[in-house]
Amino acid sequence: MTEIRTPRLLLRRWTDDDLAPMAEINSDPEVMRWIGDGSVRDLDETAEDIECWEEEWDEEGFGLFAVELLASGELIGSVGLSVAGELPEVLPDVEISWRLGTPFWGQGYASEAAQAVLEFALQDRGLDRVVAVNRLGDEQSENVLRKLDLVLDRETKHPEHGHALNIYSIDLTEYEA
Numbered sequence: 001m002t003e004i005r006t007p008r009l010l011l012r013r014w015t016d017d018d019l020a021p022m023a024e025i026n027s028d029p030e031v032m033r034w035i036g037d038g039s040v041r042d043l044d045e046t047a048e049d050i051e052c053w054e055e056e057w058d059e060e061g062f063g064l065f066a067v068e069l070l071a072s073g074e075l076i077g078s079v080g081l082s083v084a085g086e087l088p089e090v091l092p093d094v095e096i097s098w099r100l101g102t103p104f105w106g107q108g109y110a111s112e113a114a115q116a117v118l119e120f121a122l123q124d125r126g127l128d129r130v131v132a133v134n135r136l137g138d139e140q141s142e143n144v145l146r147k148l149d150l151v152l153d154r155e156t157k158h159p160e161h162g163h164a165l166n167i168y169s170i171d172l173t174e175y176e177a
Contacts, residue, residue, distance in 0.1 A: 002057070004065070004116045011065035011079065011113060013057065014050050018066050021075040022046050025101040034138040035099065036086075037161045056082055062094070062125050067113050076104040079113040081121055084131060089156060090167060093131040094121065098144070105140065111147045118148055122175050129171040136164035149174070 004011040025031055026041035026049070041049065057063035064080035077100035084095040096117055098110045121127045132150055134141050135158075150168035158165055 002065075004120060005070070006112050006116050008070055009076075009109060009113055009116075010068050010070050011116060012068070014054055014066045018075050019043065019047055019050065021101075022050065022066070022078065025077055025099065028102055030102050031099060034135045034141065053078070053080070053082075062121065064097070065113075065117065067100070067109070076100050076109060079110070079117055081117060081125075081127075081130070084133065087133055087156070087159065087165070087167075090131050090133070093129055093169070094127055096121065096130050096132050096148075098141075110141075110144050114144055114148055118170070118175070122170075122172050127172075129169060132168040134166045134168060136166060142166075 002013060020043070023041070023043040023046040026046045029038075029040055032038055032040050053064040060083065062081040064078045064082060066075055067077050067079050068075050077098065079096075079098040081094050081096055084090045084093050096114060098114055100110055118130060121130050130150075131153065132145055132148075134145060145168050148170065150170045151174075153167045153169040156165050156167060157163065
């Protein structure tokens with residue numbers, strides 16, 4: 001089982017016990033406002049998401065991790081890698097993303113987890129490049145991207161929803177510099 005430990009977090013594969021707390025995170029309009037069309041997701045949709053994330057682990061050797069606090073074992077969200085299928089223009093690149101519950105914002109958890117996943121992607125999984133897709137106006141995620149040293153690659157629009165997106169990237173040579 002693939003796990004990553006950081007000073008405060010455990011990044012691990014998904015279990016049945018994660019469904020309810022992740023569904024609660026996905027049902028929060030504040031969490032979801034920058035994701036897709038901004039719609040919240042219910043328990044069934046969250047179960048489908050987790051199933052897809054686990055399938056990607058099996059097929060690609062990477063995916064979205066469940067993120068829990070080491071101190072309490074509480075699930076605080078997800079962070080990880082996925083094939084950037086929602087935005088065909090960045091294929092075949094792999095995207096890094098995160099989604100944490102609002103009580104866990106502003107404490108450096110997203111940056112801590114994302115930094116560990118970036119190292120996992122470029123050093124452990126041998127990826128040459130990682131991208132991040134960020135909706136224009138999502139300043140909190142832009143702050144995380146800056147901490148990860150990802151650079152603005154280009155601007156585009158979401159093909160289905162039409163909102164402005166920024167594509168950030170980092171390659172292995174930039175990461176090792």
